[in-house]
Amino acid sequence: MPRRARGREDGSAVVDFVLVLVVLLPLFLGILQVALVLHVRNTLVAAASEGARYGATADRGPADAVARTRQQIAAAIDDRYAEHVTARPVPVGGAPGLEVRVEATVPALGLGGPGVHLSVSGHAVEEEAWR
Template sequence: MLRLRHDRRSTGARGAAIVDFVLVLVVLVPLVLGILQVSLVLLVRNTLAAAAADGARYAATAGRGEADGAARTRDQIAGAISGRFAQDVSARTVLVDGAPTVVVTVRASVPALGLGGPGVDIQVAGHAVEEEQ
């Protein structure tokens, strides 16, 4: 006849796995959420910078103006991520070393994990030297 032996040492460690899991989870969840937030901010920042540069190049071509560059930037942003990031787009012409240069500036706020709450404010600019006619 087979006798099962009850070991007293195993009864004390029965809940240890749950406690270990919770302790690891308390550290791991904020770390993963932080990485996701940084990734979201970098994605939005890079997209806004690319759209601003494209809008500046578009506005700097012969026959185009600042309004055309700002509109192109808004369209690029709305097509790539979301139109809510294209609310504050401005374009102006400045002189850089005597050359007329179009500067397209985009300001946006990236909410926490894209859901809402306190956001990260981003400002990017794209520059392009105007073509001569």
């Protein structure tokens, strides 16, 4: 009788593996998606801030800020995230400043389909020219 009971357990490891995989695979893919979105968001924030600082220097302007931001994004991740970059003068803490705004959509797991819309901005106080 013990032989028959042991024989009925053959193949149960496969079933256990599938049951555990059904739970762990979506969890792993969800963590991967969050990591991808956070990476892209942090890169866009850093590029927008760098672009704002660059455009706020004494001999630069909003067009230079947009170009610098696009260059930073293209070098770090991909050109498609640099399509919607704008810069405009705004007051920053009561002083004249520059705001660079970047809008992008991060596709689900990088494969396409519905995505996460990100809108980030960077600010910098404008420099005064030396006299």
